Amino acid sequence: MQSLFRILSAKAIINKKKLLLTTAAATITTSAYFLLNNNNNQVKFAPNEDNHDVDQHHRSVLANNLIIQAEEKSSPTNNSPYQPKKKLVILGSGWASVGLIQSIDLDLYDVYVVSPRNYFLFTPMLPAALAGTVSMQSITEPIRSVINRVRKDKSLIEYYEAECYDVDYERGVIKCKDISNYVIHHQNGSDIANDFELKYDKLVIAVGSQPNSFGVKGVDQYSVPMKQPEHAVKIREKLLDVLESACMPNLTDEERQKALSVVVVGGGHAGIETLGYLVDFVKEDISKLFPKDIVEKLKITVIHSSDHILNTYDCKISEMCEKEFIFNNVDLKTNARVVEVRENDLVVVFKDQQKKSEPVSLPFGVCIWTTGVAQVPLVKKLAENIYKQKNEKSLVVDAHLQVVGLNNVYAIGDCSKIDQPKLVQKYESFFEQADINKDGVISFTEMESLIKAKEKEYPNFATINQKLKKLFTQADVNGDNVLSKDEFKSLIQRIDNEYYAPLPQTAQVASKQGSYLGNCLNDIEKGITYVPPFTYKNLGSFAYIGNNHAVADLSGTTVTSWQAFYLYRAAYLSKQVSWKNRFSLASDWVKTAIFGRDVSRF
Known part of the structure; x- marks a missing residue:
């Protein structure tokens, strides 16, 4: 009995220590959480x-x-x-x-x-939710939670x-x-x-914004876009549906082949990331859970209108992605355009330099449409009611993101575009103003004086002035330290392309615009007379391509393979809007790596 009592006492002490350690760990974690949030001025709690x-x-x-x-x-x-x-x-x-x-x-x-x-949706991770790599709850955050974290005592912020x-x-x-x-x-x-x-x-x-069908017949009826959580859920349901239906014993091989054809229309960023996670889902989970003959018949096809996928990235990245997908048995069809989507197939026309291509029918069980975005009905209606924007497809805003033609109305994100000047159209007058000594060429000093003189009229010139020496050297083709009229025009054209090009419709741009406008409105209400215009510096972009590989274009620096994959995950983890989402996302990654993805249908 004494031995039994000692054993029970020892177990009680061990359990007590475990409880104390667990409590201490929870306390430390909670303290760290609130400390981090208070330091970042993100969480303010009030009764x-x-x-x-x-x-x-x-x-x-x-x-x-x-x-x-x-x-x-x-x-x-x-x-x-x-x-x-x-x-x-x-x-x-x-x-x-x-x-x-x-x-x-x-x-x-x-x-x-x-x-x-x-709710707020972390859109870059939506393809991961489609494949089941992460749960939808891990990449969404109730907007009321976002509001509650910024709410102060006796302040008013409401949601409808x-x-x-x-x-x-x-x-x-x-x-x-x-x-x-x-x-x-x-x-x-x-x-x-x-x-x-x-x-x-x-x-x-x-x-x-909303998905853009580009007027192609049948897109809305027979394909599924990749823009919102309900789209990812629907695509996943259709994919599992055709897989289970293809297993039925009374089907012919031809019927199975048609059902197991998955088509992704659009080889841009959204299409490629969707494709990357589909490749993982097939290789790591479907191949283990479904019969071998079903997996062998499963075919994924990408249709892209340009000659290379991911054509907004460096050409080396595009070529690497193409090789990776071909290795994973993905059928890439470039220089192709979809002209109609039908119930079980789509009609494709291939671009041919020699002759007009005949339409080709491609059967599918699932068709995913990722070709771009269009404006929502509200934006179209608002633009039509503004005299200066009757022919615009989105709301045009000035350098401070105020809607052109209206007072106290601003537009940010995908529904807006900044009214960028075309400097190259004025290059002749610029040349005359810069040529102070009238010798027919522009020296660096003259160019520098022109940029400084135009800073108020063109606010981005303040940024350009910091890199003017490099731009001047690049334009000076013959190396004589002065710019001819043609060289001057090429310099202005480069400034147009690099500093006044339309901004991409990305989460990074939208987030930057939101932060800028908040600070801008704060300054206006405080009575600050000068508010700098909005400027955007691209911090880089990532694309996941499957097999734990990613590609990254970091302001001209190209990173590929597993190095880019870990950068990609670290960046997206840090950009989550709450610690709950960070913890959930990391947990999903670990759970998927250990146990795989779920193929249940509800």
Whole structure:
């Protein structure tokens, strides 16, 4: 009995030590979490009653049209009366909106976020969720959680899960509707209680974009885009569906082959990353779980209109990606254009320099459409109602991201484009102004004087001036230390291409624009007279291509293979908007590496 008692006592002591160690570890982890967040000024906790102080905030709801007004008194400054804060309305919950929310000063603005999507999506990892490498919860974050982390005591920031369908610029209100399935009926029988108007002092439009079918017949009916979480879920469901159906014993080999054909239309960034994760899913999981003859018949095809995939990257990266996919039995069809998508096949025309190609039918079981983006209906409607933007496909903004033709209305992210000047059209007048001594050539000193003189008119010239020596040397083809008129034109053309080219529609650009605009609006409200224009510096881009390989273009430096893969994962892990997402994402990677991906259907 004494031996048994000693054993039980020893076990109790060990369990107690384990409990203490676990508690200590949890405490340290929690402390580190809050310390990191406090240092970054990202998390501010306040009691719930302070977050919605009824003495400070008063809302009135007028029935039928439901005009929502929020009146907020700002904290008094020394020897100054209460003054109402400006009302900032943000449309959207994507990269641009989150960047703005995290940088806006809530001591200066009352903020209202309106979006039909009540979460933020880490879009670069969506293809990984399609394949099951990560879960959808690991790459999404409730927008209310994002808002709660920036909320301060006695500050007002609210979210409405609704869709804005129009903007009344004259009255300074947006018109919104609740798109949920729950409809509220007034006592008088009216069913428009779900519609409301929201007043604003400043409006930021960041509604993103939608998949672009380019007018190809049948795209919307028979293919699935790769833009939103529901698209990834649908593609995954269709892929598992055709795999299970192909296993039925009464099918012919031809029927199985058609069902097991997966086609990805578009060889750009979204298409290639989707392809990379599909390759992993097939090689690492489907090949182990499904019969060998089914796996052998599974065929993945990429259709791309240009002569190389990933043609926005360096040509070496494109060639490496093509070799990698060919090695993994992916059928690359470049210089091809889809002219119609039908229920079980698509019609493709190949570009032929010698003669007109005859249309070819390609059967498919799953068709994934990743050819680009178009503007959402709201943006098209708003552009049509602005006199200066009637023929524009997106909202044109100035150097400070304000919509051209409107006051106090801004647009950021995929729904906007900056009105960039075409300097090359003015190169002759620039040449005359720069040629101070009228000798018909431009010296470096004269070029430097021109750039400095034009900095106010062209704000990017301040950045160009820092690299002017390099640009001048590159343009000076004959090496005589002066620029002829043709050399001067080539220099201006290079400046156009490098500093005034249209910005790519990427998460990186949208996030930078959101952060910039938040700081810009803060400065305006503080009375700062000069606010620098928005400038964008590309930090690089990644693309996952399967087999734990990635490619990276880091501002001219090319990184490939497994080195780029670990950089890719580190970068995406660090860019998550919460520690919850970082932990979940890392856990998913470990779980997938050990146990594989799930092929269950629900």
